[in-house]
Amino acid sequence: MSILVVGSVAFDSIKTPFGQVDRTLGGSAVHFSLAASILSRVNLVGVVGSDFGHDQITFLQKRGINVDALAKVENGKTFFWEGFYEYDMNTAHTVKTELNVFQNFDPVIPEAMKNSEYVFLANIDPDIQLKLIQQVKSPKLIVCDTMNYWIETKRDRLIDVLKRVNVALLNDGEARQLFKTPNLLKAAKQVLALGVKTVIIKKGEHGALMFGHDSVFSAPAFPMEDIIDPTGAGDSFAGGFLSFIDKQKKVNDRILRQAVVYATVIASFNVQNFGTKGLENVVYGDIKARYNKLSQISEFKNL
Amino acid sequence: MSILVVGSVAFDSIKTPFGQVDRTLGGSAVHFSLAASILSRVNLVGVVGSDFGHDQITFLQKRGINVDALAKVENGKTFFWEGFYEYDMNTAHTVKTELNVFQNFDPVIPEAMKNSEYVFLANIDPDIQLKLIQQVKSPKLIVCDTMNYWIETKRDRLIDVLKRVNVALLNDGEARQLFKTPNLLKAAKQVLALGVKTVIIKKGEHGALMFGHDSVFSAPAFPMEDIIDPTGAGDSFAGGFLSFIDKQKKVNDRILRQAVVYATVIASFNVQNFGTKGLENVVYGDIKARYNKLSQISEFKNL
Numbered sequence: 001m002s003i004l005v006v007g008s009v010a011f012d013s014i015k016t017p018f019g020q021v022d023r024t025l026g027g028s029a030v031h032f033s034l035a036a037s038i039l040s041r042v043n044l045v046g047v048v049g050s051d052f053g054h055d056q057i058t059f060l061q062k063r064g065i066n067v068d069a070l071a072k073v074e075n076g077k078t079f080f081w082e083g084f085y086e087y088d089m090n091t092a093h094t095v096k097t098e099l100n101v102f103q104n105f106d107p108v109i110p111e112a113m114k115n116s117e118y119v120f121l122a123n124i125d126p127d128i129q130l131k132l133i134q135q136v137k138s139p140k141l142i143v144c145d146t147m148n149y150w151i152e153t154k155r156d157r158l159i160d161v162l163k164r165v166n167v168a169l170l171n172d173g174e175a176r177q178l179f180k181t182p183n184l185l186k187a188a189k190q191v192l193a194l195g196v197k198t199v200i201i202k203k204g205e206h207g208a209l210m211f212g213h214d215s216v217f218s219a220p221a222f223p224m225e226d227i228i229d230p231t232g233a234g235d236s237f238a239g240g241f242l243s244f245i246d247k248q249k250k251v252n253d254r255i256l257r258q259a260v261v262y263a264t265v266i267a268s269f270n271v272q273n274f275g276t277k278g279l280e281n282v283v284y285g286d287i288k289a290r291y292n293k294l295s296q297i298s299e300f301k302n303l
Numbered sequence: 304m305s306i307l308v309v310g311s312v313a314f315d316s317i318k319t320p321f322g323q324v325d326r327t328l329g330g331s332a333v334h335f336s337l338a339a340s341i342l343s344r345v346n347l348v349g350v351v352g353s354d355f356g357h358d359q360i361t362f363l364q365k366r367g368i369n370v371d372a373l374a375k376v377e378n379g380k381t382f383f384w385e386g387f388y389e390y391d392m393n394t395a396h397t398v399k400t401e402l403n404v405f406q407n408f409d410p411v412i413p414e415a416m417k418n419s420e421y422v423f424l425a426n427i428d429p430d431i432q433l434k435l436i437q438q439v440k441s442p443k444l445i446v447c448d449t450m451n452y453w454i455e456t457k458r459d460r461l462i463d464v465l466k467r468v469n470v471a472l473l474n475d476g477e478a479r480q481l482f483k484t485p486n487l488l489k490a491a492k493q494v495l496a497l498g499v500k501t502v503i504i505k506k507g508e509h510g511a512l513m514f515g516h517d518s519v520f521s522a523p524a525f526p527m528e529d530i531i532d533p534t535g536a537g538d539s540f541a542g543g544f545l546s547f548i549d550k551q552k553k554v555n556d557r558i559l560r561q562a563v564v565y566a567t568v569i570a571s572f573n574v575q576n577f578g579t580k581g582l583e584n585v586v587y588g589d590i591k592a593r594y595n596k597l598s599q600i601s602e603f604k605n606l
Binding site: 226260262 | 390391392485486487488489492506508509510512519520521522523524526527528529530557560561563564565591594595598600601602603604605606
């Protein structure tokens, strides 16, 4: 009944066709934690600078997120990202990335958190992901994320990570890039061949695919007219996914499928407002309504 | 219990990363008819030149396709298309288009075919589509297709067509282009606002979406590792869709959803070989197996 996430905590300045925000709370570990906190207790391992204030800490704690392992570097500055999206919303265009205290992030998992059952290794250096895998004690499930940058610069180490996790989360572009194929089924099979039990390929507006060694699941996207800010969609998807499984206390094909649909719904709330705002006031009833709508949307009778 | 299709009959020379074929039987009306012929009787209205031989006619007739209204222009040449696909297979690159006898195609529906219950207006000039709509007598369902060329050159006339049909078939690129929006839900709503009852947006490897005035259906794609030749996928989808409905003898939301899944399966067979070869030896048992696999692939339990 506990989840561990290791990833970035950041301030984001984001501009989309629908508006802009400056220095709003963000980062992969934050988006993940907020999403997961609806169902679960989350232990957040990360690093911030002295510009990370009491308000931000309180905001996370109020969601039941344990920030005991959120290190604060005095005289350092928190990771900052500035970017924008154009109308198609599929690509984040980076204006500025200031790694700041994140540059030397070498996380140590506190003893009390090493027994976390579910672990999310957010998009960070594969070398750090490998170190983290060595630190956790018999987790039930390790899920990892990555990005094009690591595929391009540390592909071998990323492959080593994939050999040691249970669930690989990739978006469609990353999956194609990782194994140099336009075909997602082929890419998924190559990831499975590394020993991963489950591969989930997120396709944004086209939903998600989940591949096991003898199963395929296709989840519809939640139909939305306006995506206000896609930042953090993948991390909130991961938070929804892992917290749903944590809540069920076991893993099987049925629960994995439900977890992907639950994750899809959580991500749909995330993108309907800037930064963390989309998920701030969501309650379980809202989630359940969208989940059941997705069930209705994808339903058809057998021949 | 009869379907009418009006569209192109062609010879295609196609090159893909998996091989190539020269002057193989093709065209929208051919791909549609072959797909529909598994369940239905099809009346084909089209035009060919004197290079269209007895073999091609026999091939169509053996599938139960009525070619009485396939006009033959002596001393004319059949529509010819040459094109290729690169690895992503999403875009057809045209090398050569010779309209030939299709240039002056001004189809007249024979009296005996004017009572066809289900009508498919394949991708042809919207002015011709409008003339055809005036010729048919109280059809149960008119389905129309189009392409980017008509959106760019005859958008107003295409809108007039859409106001007069029951089902609009578009691919995702066309839907976005038609109403200048990246959002498919917004585009679909605009098509529905014209009076169309059902909008189907084909998304290739991402499946299909169907929108009614108060319903949305998301159909998964059939997972395939190798797409050999995507030519005719949209037309065989249409043929599968309309023949399935014809077979049920009525239309409701449940049947429309099943028809979209059936259409998806038919298109999946079409693309696994060049030209018409993919569908030539398919029997109903093959279709049913893939249909039921799609049901299994998209299934998840309610919360």
